[in-house]
Amino acid sequence: MCQLLGMNCNTPTDISFSFEGFHRRGGLTDHHADGWGIAFFEGKGCRLFIDDRPSCDSPVAEMVRRYPLKSENVIAHIRKATQGVVSLANTHPFIREMWGRYWIFAHNGNLHDFDPAPAAYFHPVGSTDSERAFCLLLERLRQRWSEQPSQEEVFDAIAEVVDEVTGHGIFNFILSNGEALFAHCSTHLHYLVRQAPFQSAHLIDEDITVDFSTLTTPQDRIAVIATQPLTDNEHWTRLLPGELLMFSQGRVALRRQGTHPPVEASVPCPG
Amino acid sequence: MCQLLGMNCNTPTDISFSFEGFHRRGGLTDHHADGWGIAFFEGKGCRLFIDDRPSCDSPVAEMVRRYPLKSENVIAHIRKATQGVVSLANTHPFIREMWGRYWIFAHNGNLHDFDPAPAAYFHPVGSTDSERAFCLLLERLRQRWSEQPSQEEVFDAIAEVVDEVTGHGIFNFILSNGEALFAHCSTHLHYLVRQAPFQSAHLIDEDITVDFSTLTTPQDRIAVIATQPLTDNEHWTRLLPGELLMFSQGRVALRRQGTHPPVEASVPCPG
Numbered sequence: 001m002c003q004l005l006g007m008n009c010n011t012p013t014d015i016s017f018s019f020e021g022f023h024r025r026g027g028l029t030d031h032h033a034d035g036w037g038i039a040f041f042e043g044k045g046c047r048l049f050i051d052d053r054p055s056c057d058s059p060v061a062e063m064v065r066r067y068p069l070k071s072e073n074v075i076a077h078i079r080k081a082t083q084g085v086v087s088l089a090n091t092h093p094f095i096r097e098m099w100g101r102y103w104i105f106a107h108n109g110n111l112h113d114f115d116p117a118p119a120a121y122f123h124p125v126g127s128t129d130s131e132r133a134f135c136l137l138l139e140r141l142r143q144r145w146s147e148q149p150s151q152e153e154v155f156d157a158i159a160e161v162v163d164e165v166t167g168h169g170i171f172n173f174i175l176s177n178g179e180a181l182f183a184h185c186s187t188h189l190h191y192l193v194r195q196a197p198f199q200s201a202h203l204i205d206e207d208i209t210v211d212f213s214t215l216t217t218p219q220d221r222i223a224v225i226a227t228q229p230l231t232d233n234e235h236w237t238r239l240l241p242g243e244l245l246m247f248s249q250g251r252v253a254l255r256r257q258g259t260h261p262p263v264e265a266s267v268p269c270p271g
Numbered sequence: 272m273c274q275l276l277g278m279n280c281n282t283p284t285d286i287s288f289s290f291e292g293f294h295r296r297g298g299l300t301d302h303h304a305d306g307w308g309i310a311f312f313e314g315k316g317c318r319l320f321i322d323d324r325p326s327c328d329s330p331v332a333e334m335v336r337r338y339p340l341k342s343e344n345v346i347a348h349i350r351k352a353t354q355g356v357v358s359l360a361n362t363h364p365f366i367r368e369m370w371g372r373y374w375i376f377a378h379n380g381n382l383h384d385f386d387p388a389p390a391a392y393f394h395p396v397g398s399t400d401s402e403r404a405f406c407l408l409l410e411r412l413r414q415r416w417s418e419q420p421s422q423e424e425v426f427d428a429i430a431e432v433v434d435e436v437t438g439h440g441i442f443n444f445i446l447s448n449g450e451a452l453f454a455h456c457s458t459h460l461h462y463l464v465r466q467a468p469f470q471s472a473h474l475i476d477e478d479i480t481v482d483f484s485t486l487t488t489p490q491d492r493i494a495v496i497a498t499q500p501l502t503d504n505e506h507w508t509r510l511l512p513g514e515l516l517m518f519s520q521g522r523v524a525l526r527r528q529g530t531h532p533p534v535e536a537s538v539p540c541p542g
Binding site for chain 2: 042043044045046047048049050051052059060062063066067087088089090091095096097098099100101102120121122123124125126146
């Protein structure tokens with residue numbers, strides 16, 4: 001299995017602190033050593049760094065740690081291969097263009113007997129179940145709309161595909177188009193929102209503390225999503241199985257409740 | 272205008288030497304300081320590094336210089352903006368997936384009154400003429416074939432689109448899908464093929480010499496393509512306006528002659 005990290009903010013923010021703890025799980029404090037990647041949106045532009053070496057030993061990760069990139073939406077992934085060999089083509093996150101925007105996707109889980117029919121718009125390059133799921137998700141959206149519809153419509157359509165795919169296994173994922181960030185939980189996914197009054201946070205994987213009040217303005221709002229909590233002195237909310245969230249501007253904007261009990265419609269969140 | 276660098280090899284090869292001279296043109300030995308990028312194919316997988324800072328002052332370029340990535344196909348670009356602001360979304364090379372492979376494209380030139388009709392499969396994310404041309408090129412291929420046809424068919428189809436686009440201005444470009452590398456010259460493009468017996472090469476932009484005979488095996492063959500020659504003691508072949516080449520396995524595999532006089536058909540090259 002793998003680990004996911006996501007960030008969605010209302011102002012371009014440096015993810016260094018969270019990445020510092022996260023990247024150590026790629027072979028140092030945990031066993032996810034089969035490659036890693038991170039994508040940073042800057043407006044509609046996107047940088048995607050991937051490496052098939054463990055993140056704790058990757059020159060690309062070393063560069064990311066030292067180059068404080070500010071981004072509104074970030075998705076990172078460290079891989080423990082379950083399907084597909086260790087190779088660059090199988091390294092998350094994956095990228096595609098749809099409706100004139102880049103879409104980025106990373107998956108934690110394992111899908112069985114999952115082999116969607118050949119599609120018109122999106123095709124896997126590698127051999128993972130994860131990339132097949134990403135392509136199916138985009139294909140369903142693109143088949144329905146030739147231009148980007150409202151975020152609510154996208155959210156509801158994603159929820160439908162999620163229900164289709166989760167029949168095949170574990171499907172924790174983070175997805176973003178640079179505007180909003182979608183997070184789905186099958187088994188393990190946590191999030192928190194940092195906002196004023198900002199406090200100090202202490203990493204679990206390394207003895208590092210940051211006082212966010214010295215690095216932020218009172219208007220800043222930052223949502224961080226991770227497979228397992230990254231800090232030990234903040235309140236992380238655990239998502240329930242089946243929960244699907246859409247983050248926008250650093251807060252939960254849309255939420256579909258967990259499937260126990262099932263709640264189908266998306267409802268706006270006051271944030 | 273911008274500068275292009277490409278490499279196509281019959282064995283995964285480190286591009287460090289060529290990149291060493293090339294990246295200095297991004298603000299140090301030349302004035303192309305509006306961002307840069309480089310893509311490395313490893314099999315079907317692809318790493319794309321882009322940065323909107325000048326390459327001579329980019330932490331990403333510094334990392335690329337120190338991390339000897341071996342690749343069969345590389346495309347790099349340093350940008351002097353002509354159309355579109357300096358931003359990540361406008362930074363070459365651009366990436367798309369088609370027929371289950373990544374396609375990478377970088378352009379040197381400037382296209383006027385070039386605004387293709389909205390398409391079905393590929394849409395620009397940024398605001399450059401270059402990305403519009405890339406999307407048009409892929410769109411024409413994808414509209415014709417739903418699965419990848421022969422390299423000869425792809426080559427001839429690219430030649431048709433090239434003729435359509437060059438009516439709008441200067442269209443030097445390098446394109447690759449990780450198998451083959453296509454290079455088209457409107458004004459400035461040079462190439463050479465390094466093969467046994469390997470010799471020493473000396474950079475133009477920096478006083479560095481490499482003896483390739485100590486770094487290669489007799490079977491290696493490496494084609495390097497660049498806007499302007501990178502070395503001053505090797506024989507670079509200048510492409511003629513209208514010439515379109517397809518490199519495969521480190522040699523010229525298909526060639527369309529320059530358009531003065533026009534020669535339409537692609538002809539295999541003995542290499």
